[in-house]
Amino acid sequence: MKQLNREFEIAIKKALAGAQNRGDLPVFDIPRIPASPPKRSSQGDLSYPAMALAKAARMSPLEIAKLIAAGLPKLDFVETIEVAPPGFVNCFLSRDYLRRQVDTIIAAGEGFGRLEIGACKTAQVEFVSANPSGPITIGHTRGAVVGDAMARLLEAAGYTVQREYYYNNAGNQMILLGKSLELRYRQQLGESVDLAPDHYHGDYLVEVAAALVAEHGEGLRDKGWETFKQAAESRMFDWIKRSLASIDIKHDAFYNETSLFEDERIWQALAAMRGNGHIYEAAYWEGADAAEIADVKAKDYLPATWFRSTSFGDEKDRVMVKSDGAPTYTLPDIAYHAHKLERGFDIAVNVLGSDHFSQAQVVRCGLMALGLDPTPIHVIFNQMVRAVRWSAELGEYEAVKQSKRAGDFDTLDDLVEMTSADAVRYHMLARSPNSQLDFDVDKVVRQSNENPVYYIQNAYVRCAGIFREAEERGFSDAGADLSELGEDELCFIRKALELGNVIEQAVASFEPHKIAFFAHELAALFHPIYDRVRVLHSEVPAGAAKARLRFYRAAAVVFQRLLRLMGMSAPERM
RNA sequence: GCCUCUGUAGCUCAGUGGACAGAGCAGCGGUCUUCUAAACCGUUGGUCGCAGGUUCGAGUCCUGCCAGGGGCGCCA
Numbered sequence A: 001m002k003q004l005n006r007e008f009e010i011a012i013k014k015a016l017a018g019a020q021n022r023g024d025l026p027v028f029d030i031p032r033i034p035a036s037p038p039k040r041s042s043q044g045d046l047s048y049p050a051m052a053l054a055k056a057a058r059m060s061p062l063e064i065a066k067l068i069a070a071g072l073p074k075l076d077f078v079e080t081i082e083v084a085p086p087g088f089v090n091c092f093l094s095r096d097y098l099r100r101q102v103d104t105i106i107a108a109g110e111g112f113g114r115l116e117i118g119a120c121k122t123a124q125v126e127f128v129s130a131n132p133s134g135p136i137t138i139g140h141t142r143g144a145v146v147g148d149a150m151a152r153l154l155e156a157a158g159y160t161v162q163r164e165y166y167y168n169n170a171g172n173q174m175i176l177l178g179k180s181l182e183l184r185y186r187q188q189l190g191e192s193v194d195l196a197p198d199h200y201h202g203d204y205l206v207e208v209a210a211a212l213v214a215e216h217g218e219g220l221r222d223k224g225w226e227t228f229k230q231a232a233e234s235r236m237f238d239w240i241k242r243s244l245a246s247i248d249i250k251h252d253a254f255y256n257e258t259s260l261f262e263d264e265r266i267w268q269a270l271a272a273m274r275g276n277g278h279i280y281e282a283a284y285w286e287g288a289d290a291a292e293i294a295d296v297k298a299k300d301y302l303p304a305t306w307f308r309s310t311s312f313g314d315e316k317d318r319v320m321v322k323s324d325g326a327p328t329y330t331l332p333d334i335a336y337h338a339h340k341l342e343r344g345f346d347i348a349v350n351v352l353g354s355d356h357f358s359q360a361q362v363v364r365c366g367l368m369a370l371g372l373d374p375t376p377i378h379v380i381f382n383q384m385v386r387a388v389r390w391s392a393e394l395g396e397y398e399a400v401k402q403s404k405r406a407g408d409f410d411t412l413d414d415l416v417e418m419t420s421a422d423a424v425r426y427h428m429l430a431r432s433p434n435s436q437l438d439f440d441v442d443k444v445v446r447q448s449n450e451n452p453v454y455y456i457q458n459a460y461v462r463c464a465g466i467f468r469e470a471e472e473r474g475f476s477d478a479g480a481d482l483s484e485l486g487e488d489e490l491c492f493i494r495k496a497l498e499l500g501n502v503i504e505q506a507v508a509s510f511e512p513h514k515i516a517f518f519a520h521e522l523a524a525l526f527h528p529i530y531d532r533v534r535v536l537h538s539e540v541p542a543g544a545a546k547a548r549l550r551f552y553r554a555a556a557v558v559f560q561r562l563l564r565l566m567g568m569s570a571p572e573r574m
Numbered sequence B: 001g002c003c004u005c006u007g008u009a010g011c012u013c014a015g016u017g018g019a020c021a022g023a024g025c026a027g028c029g030g031u032c033u034u035c036u037a038a039a040c041c042g043u044u045g046g047u048c049g050c051a052g053g054u055u056c057g058a059g060u061c062c063u064g065c066c067a068g069g070g071g072c073g074c075c076a
Helices: A004-022 A050-057 A061-071 A095-111 A138-156 A172-188 A204-216 A225-245 A257-262 A265-275 A290-299 A330-342 A354-369 A412-418 A421-429 A441-446 A452-472 A487-496 A499-509 A513-532 A542-565
Strands: A046-049 A078-084 A088-093 A122-126 A160-167 A253-256 A279-282 A304-307 A318-321 A347-353 A377-382 A385-391 A396-399 A437-440
Touching (some): A004 A088, A061 A078, A078 A095, A088 A095, A095 A487, A095 A542, A138 A160, A138 A412, A138 A421, A138 A513, A138 A542, A172 A204, A265 A279, A265 A330, A265 A354, A304 A354, A318 A330, A330 A354, A385 A441, A412 A421, A421 A437, A421 A452, A421 A513, A437 A441, A452 A542, A487 A542, A499 A513, A513 A542
Parallel strands (some): A122 A160, A122 A347, A160 A253
Antiparallel strands (some): A078 A088, A279 A304, A304 A318, A385 A396
């Protein structure tokens, strides 16, 4: 698709260069100033602020704007150019061009809004990455939705995208999970054993234990915790994948921590960091104060292996290998990201919770210590999300209990069951990642009739309704004359053409929520038009009806595209 | 204490340094004999947390405060 603002900017640059050649404008480097849609339609469809050039040109902005307007090459999409104080060049799109876009959109179909900026480039999105120690929670869900939307937007921008899930299965936590399952299994066999406080107490392990008994009877009694760890990991992953699939999320690759031990990447990374002089052995880190040293002495630690991350701006050095010889979580994390960089993605997006902020900084330091350039990696930090409900007693919102039990809305499965996959996707997406999110369970359920989710989907449903009715009446848009379209329809097309720019911005700023707001704005533009612009109405002449039917076909394409970009369904009826 | 995110209408939130700050809920008043009204039309509502600064221009950038969330582990 043609990006009109880009073409407009290029034309302006030509006009400015022309003015410079003629000596009407002093010679200076012309900076890239974006043209954007103004807030008011009376100010046109694209606006360029020449004020930004006034200083370099040492001319009044209004004069520069006039020079641009006079020297602008002919553009097929422009109807008129206006100059407005203090120095705007405003472009009005031609009606003829807009009318032609109706067929262009229909022809583009699923590819509408697709860009070339990522052509021949690869991108990776790593998201969810929850350890397989339990179900997907509401917190993971935000990362899942944001990451998948980011991947879809990158695809729309032309990138070849890989969706990856990284998980830690080598540390203590998975061992505890295995031991917890072993105890649950023995309980199922009638043994009187108790879980320790640091074991996993969730009921779901009881169910897994029961399943193991049903399958193997007492056969696993003396197999040891390794067997149970394996069983737990595999069962948890089946569950996680099923949950994610319920909101249309599927990863291309799963990358686990254990493999980094098997292929020795973590030891290679450590050796390389050591070779670069960033590793040392000590009981406490080099900058430790008296309190920290006293603390270490109290714990009676043997020397550990430290990474001098302070060399790269960290606030303190970090342990890579604990005094018991086991690596911390950080070392494999560094090795994993090093491998990610080696794989050569042009962009590698990492979707993390904001509680991982410090960890991500350390990994970044680690990559630099390896002599790698971390710039291809971009991290989206999602702020915390919690399920809340209104408490009449307290007179304020109250967090839903963080229980793993069904019905407490803490898991993705519960959320989907109580609302819908589409509602979960929309509400998790329609917020800046930088904002905390309170997912109001009751509201999404109770007020579902006035939900933006259905407001957007209904736009598509209404189009589908027209098509059904038209088919029944044997009415078609064959031979439609699009000059019959009115201002309302063209207004919608104008806005729809901004999709490419929205995708570009969302990708450039790593803010997939922009697409959700755009979809809502477009739906808000659509519904009043639907009311006014009838197709199958006795008073509508056949010619106009044909053109309008064609228009609604384009609108349906646009909404279907938007819903797919958000991972939502486009229902024919509601 | 240090790092980081947030503070915009009664509520939930948008707002690439540009023109007069927007939307949805909630409130008030209207609209279905013709493609499903999960919709539409009208209307009320703002010292953009506070104070400075940069700029032709600041809700947006910088500094300092105030308030709230998250992080600062030989856990993952």
